[in-house]
Amino acid sequence: MFPGAATDPDAADYVLVGAPLDASTTFEPGTRFGPRRVRHYAESFEDYDRRTDQRFTELAVADHGDIGPTDDVADYLAFLRGTVRDYADDGAIPILVGGEHTVSVAGVRALDPDVFCCLDAHLDLREEYAGNSLSHATVTRHALAVADRAIVLGARSGCRSEWERASEADVTVVEPDAVADWEPDFEDERVYCSLDIDAADPGFAPGTGTREPFGLTPRVLRDVVRAVAPHAVGFDVVEVNDRDDGQAAVLAGKLLRSFVFAHADS
Numbered sequence: 646m647f648p649g650a651a652t653d654p655d656a657a658d659y660v661l662v663g664a665p666l667d668a669s670t671t672f673e674p675g676t677r678f679g680p681r682r683v684r685h686y687a688e689s690f691e692d693y694d695r696r697t698d699q700r701f702t703e704l705a706v707a708d709h710g711d712i713g714p715t716d717d718v719a720d721y722l723a724f725l726r727g728t729v730r731d732y733a734d735d736g737a738i739p740i741l742v743g744g745e746h747t748v749s750v751a752g753v754r755a756l757d758p759d760v761f762c763c764l765d766a767h768l769d770l771r772e773e774y775a776g777n778s779l780s781h782a783t784v785t786r787h788a789l790a791v792a793d794r795a796i797v798l799g800a801r802s803g804c805r806s807e808w809e810r811a812s813e814a815d816v817t818v819v820e821p822d823a824v825a826d827w828e829p830d831f832e833d834e835r836v837y838c839s840l841d842i843d844a845a846d847p848g849f850a851p852g853t854g855t856r857e858p859f860g861l862t863p864r865v866l867r868d869v870v871r872a873v874a875p876h877a878v879g880f881d882v883v884e885v886n887d888r889d890d891g892q893a894a895v896l897a898g899k900l901l902r903s904f905v906f907a908h909a910d911s
Contacts, residue, residue: 647742647898650686650708651700657705659905660732661740663711664725664748668718669780670854675886679894680711680742682852683882685801686891687898694902697910701902706736706911714744718779722751729755729879733836739910740901743883745854746781749839753788756879758837761795762829764844766857768803768818770810781854781884785840789815792837793857798824798869799844829872836876840866840900841884842848842893850896852889863896867903874904877911 647661654660670676686864692700712728729752734911742751746769753761763769763785773780787797794815801821803811811818812864819827830835841852874880876889882897 646708647689647706647752648686648782649692650706652705652707654707654709654732655720655735656705657707657737657739659706660737661707661742662709662725662728663742664744665711666714666721666744668714668745668749668773669777671775672747673854673886673888675888676743676745676854676884678887679744679883679885682887682891682894683742683885683898683901684896687902688758690899694906697906699906699909700846701905703724703907706905709795709888717844718876720778722747725751726755733878738877739879739905740905741883742901743881743882744770746784746841746866746883747779748883749784749881750779750787752879752881753791753837756837757791757792758878759834760831760836761792761839762787762798762836762873763839764798764840764861764866765800765841765876766843768797768800768807768811770803770807787791798827802857803860803885807822812886816903821859821861824861827869829876834876836873838873838877838880838884838904840880842882842897845896850893852886853884854886854892866900868902869904871907874907877908880904
């Protein structure tokens with residue numbers, strides 16, 4: 646259980662769902678351990694948040710537990726989508742804890758947002774990667790089959806065809822140096838917020854599958870999560886693996902809590 650998530654899921658305002666998918670990782674695997682590590686390294690956090698004058702244990706957060714992956718990724722995403730949709734229909738804000746970034750496809754399909762707002766080192770706009778159309782490298786393209794537009798914050802890596810796709814009107818890329826000055830302008834749009842931990846510079850979060858230097862600082866990530874949270878209908882944090890001493894997991898857990906505190910305070 647995520648520390649402080651003691652509410653019955655049927656009565657929760659926020660429900661965490663662990664999604665330990667580790668099927669298409671193309672460099673260093675281990676995202677199957679992500680949900681477990683995020684929960685473990687959140688043990689040390691104080692319950693009280695001084696900025697919002699709230700206690701995490703009083704915000705009606707529940708932990709559904711993990712939904713273990715199956716051999717068929719499409720079937721797994723369909724089942725995960727149904728679980729997320731059920732909680733949303735009950736009035737809760739679903740929070741996916743990955744697992745590889747592919748699990749975000751289930752969240753977006755379940756919640757049907759207007760905007761896919763993603764913190765990520767990579768554009769993830771490929772049609773397929775290594776012959777796989779349900780890859781962590783295709784997430785933003787899948788999201789655009791649902792959402793009207795995508796915003797990718799912190800992107801610094803992509804193939805030529807991805808950058809060409811990113812130049813179209815329905816995609817906004819905010820490169821790392823500009824993210825600190827970015828401000829959301831969502832008006833009445835429904836937003837799905839996805840946090841790939843590799844958006845952070847690998848010096849802060851080395852426990853991820855495809856590290857990309859020159860990334861974002863934890864403070865910038867936190868500020869973006871806080872800014873987007875009031876507009877969000879769902880959130881996920883993905884791509885944490887077990888190949889560091891907990892740095893990526895502790896950052897992911899802290900940002901997850903920042904999302905809940907900011908959303909509840911809005």
